Amino acid sequence: MSEPFWKTTRLEDMDQRQWESLCDGCGRCCLNKLEDWDTGEIAWTNIACRLLDQNSCRCSNYDDRQSEVPDCIGLTPQTVRQLSWLPPTCGYRLVAEGRDLYWWHPLVSGDPDSVHAAGVSVRGRTVSEEGLDVEDYEDFIVDWPFEDVDED
Template sequence: MPLQGKDAHDAATSAQQDAAAASAPETEEAPFWKRLTLEEMSPAQWESLCDGCARCCLNKLEDWDTGEIVWTAIACELLDEDSCRCRDYPNRHDFVPDCIPLDPKTVRTLTWLPPTCGYRLIAEGHDLYWWHPLVSGDPETVHEAGISTSGRTISESDIPVEEYEDYIVAWPGELPEPEKPKG
């Protein structure tokens, strides 16, 4: 069961510290995301797979005829556009009933999860990217690498639903190739 609020933050921080320690000397065992399945992860490990990009918090539109899903630059009203975190994570379903809780089964069925998503990457047998906080040890690298939605969104509370089509964007579903900083 995923943790929420301060518990999720504390758990993610603890998991990041564990990951940093696990990746240091070669005599240590591999980081948890390389040796455990999604189902085997603890709640703290599960929560720490979220890199904080907030791409999943963008509104999407589905073509009723074709089933095609497209992204918009319109963010959930609860998204803090600077930190790319939910303003009320523990109670988000009270305010946003269509917010989809992620679990191992759901992650494997949602075709719209971004290609950078830690949950999706691990479910598909891939490693996390260098900007992921579990790899970098720094929650800011997801922003520094330009992966997060920071500075690229508008709140859904500012846009009438009839105008959502005017905000269709492709970048959330694309895999960028930011260069890892040298040094």
């Protein structure tokens, strides 16, 4: 039996279908994060981008997201290796670090809902950024499952 593509193919060498399938659909990259300017520490919130479909945990306007949300950061092999705020469970990050995907990743489980069933996604746990003042974001700081890299 051959190894799955994410174990044998570098991020840079993946085709579009392979690349997109690395997203587990957790929605955590679509949350607003706060960064401490002095320490660089990232504080996670439960405030979702206005384009996040809070049920599917997918972008409601994926193709045009960067024109609608100018600070939306598109993931590339280079940005994946540079962004400190990608969740430690992120498929892109795991592959970039030479690690395997978790059992609940749809590529492993074969089920797109397994990320939700495992409690890793943001489904049912977010508020939209619409109508919130940035000054109030600190009131929405939360801990997410598998927030620390060492959790398995």
